[in-house]
Amino acid sequence: MKEQLEKLIELQKIDLAQEALRLDVETRRQKVESDSDLLQDLGQALEKQNERMSETQKLIESKRGGLEEAKKGLGHANTKLGAVTNSRDYAALEREVETFKKSIAQAETEIEQLSSALTEAQAGIDKQREEYEALRAEIEKNQQEVDAAAASIEDRVAELQAKAAELAKSVNPQYLARYRFIRSKRPGAAVVSASGGTCTGCHMKLQPQAFIQLQRQNSLECCQNCQRILYYDAAEAEALHAEGNNKI
Ligand SMILES: [Zn+2]
Incomplete structure (x- = not known):
């Protein structure tokens, strides 16, 4: 995945x-x-x-x-x-x-x-x-x-x-279709980071269960609000976390 x-x-x-x-x-x-x-x-x-x-x-x-x-x-x-x-x-x-x-x-x-x-x-x-x-x-x-x-x-x-x-050619056709569908509907990115628990496409906070699911990286997860494909990056999540702590 x-x-x-x-x-x-x-x-x-x-x-x-x-x-x-x-x-x-x-x-x-x-x-x-x-x-x-x-x-x-x-x-x-x-x-x-x-x-x-x-x-x-x-x-x-x-x-x-x-x-x-x-x-x-x-x-x-x-x-x-x-x-x-x-x-x-x-x-x-x-x-x-x-x-x-x-x-x-x-x-x-x-x-x-x-x-x-x-x-x-x-x-x-x-x-x-x-x-x-x-x-x-x-x-x-x-x-x-x-x-x-x-x-x-x-x-x-x-x-x-x-x-x-x-x-x-090397992308799962189903994912590719999903990606192309979103790209056809919305301008800009169709795959966005949600490493901080928030969809960076529409800025909606993910449901805790959805965020956990995303972190497991076993399935293709989409934002409930804007339908964009979400990804989770552990390094990015850590950096965001550190940044949050610095602010405090
Ligand atoms: Zn979204």
Whole structure:
């Protein structure tokens, strides 16, 4: 039994090593994916801001057109004012001149405000564009690294798989089936230590009778709570015991 458990533990080490290799690549791949989503969002935000900028630009141009019209109107009114002879027309033209002057001042203020908003927005967009390009470069680099990592673990994974298959041949098929069943149900370890009387898989304390049974090492014992295969290691139990005494 002890030997069988040792084989299962060894098999688990190999399986977990494979899993860790794959997980590392997978984690990095997910990072690339989430960064790509982020990049897309940034790109869309930039596009929208550019649209808004060109709308503002158009608005400025139309205000400039209005300004030119008002200036022309003022010129005409002033010319007419120089030629007028009766006071009623004079007063009317004077009001006209005032109105044009007001429109000119208003248009100039608005153009100035819009232009400065535009300059500010452009600075913001330039900064975001830089961030966008930096992220794009980082994604490209990470993608290359992920591809390289995925290719480089292939050989190692194949090697571990061959080793696991070889080892599995010498494990009791019933134990092996049990091990594989637990592995398929739960991530991580399927064979865990209970040398201290507690299942290290789920941290439940073993029933005294079950713990005694485990220490005898005559049968395959599983945790009543999480179903993981348990093992007992006398040296480990002693170390745990010593540690407990030291704490006191
Ligand atoms: Zn357990």
